[in-house]
Amino acid sequence: MASSMLDIDADLALRTPLVSASFRLTSERHVLDHLVREFNIEGGQCWQKGDADEDDGMARRAYGWSVALPPQRTYSVDTAINALLLRLAPERDAIIQLIRLMELDAHVCLEVKVAPGNLPVLHAAPATIAAMAAYHAACSVDLREL
Structure with a gap:
């Protein structure tokens, strides 16, 4: 009986959607390399106009x-x-100021990988929406199968 419960738990874990979240600032005019050093937020990276996108090339x-x-x-x-948002919080005010000064586009991007027939809850609490709105960020969700 115990091993069958472990099998059920493992199966449920594999069916739970896999969610990746990122925050992006983009500009057609301004190179943003300096933000990696300026903000020093774990997971920060930059790219140049014309670079190949890892997702689609x-x-x-x-x-x-x-x-x-x-x-x-x-x-x-x-x-x-x-x-x-918690990861960004220490630099929140500086990021918001930079968005306004440089007229940057802000995006909260979610990639949700799901097992067939196991859709996630695409719900955000009012406080979460307000926190994203402070960055003037668009939000996109990309649903894919595992």
Whole structure:
């Protein structure tokens, strides 16, 4: 009986959606390399206009900087968004000021990988939405099968 419960738990764990969250700043005019050093946020990276996008190999249309969290298994994207916002929190005011000064585009990006028939809850609490809104960030969700 105990081993069958372990099998059920393992099966449920594998069916739980895998959520990746990232925050991106992009600009068609400004190189953003300096943000990696300036903000020194774990997971921060930058790219240049014309670099190949890792996901699809297409040339990037803008300069960019992003902070990405490792994928986590969760049924709620709110959990992933909150973890991302907590990572950004120490630099929140500086990021918001930079967005305004340089007229940068901000994006909260979620990639949700799901087992067939196991959709996640695409819900964000009002406080989470307000926190994203402080960055003037668009939010996109990419759903894919595992």
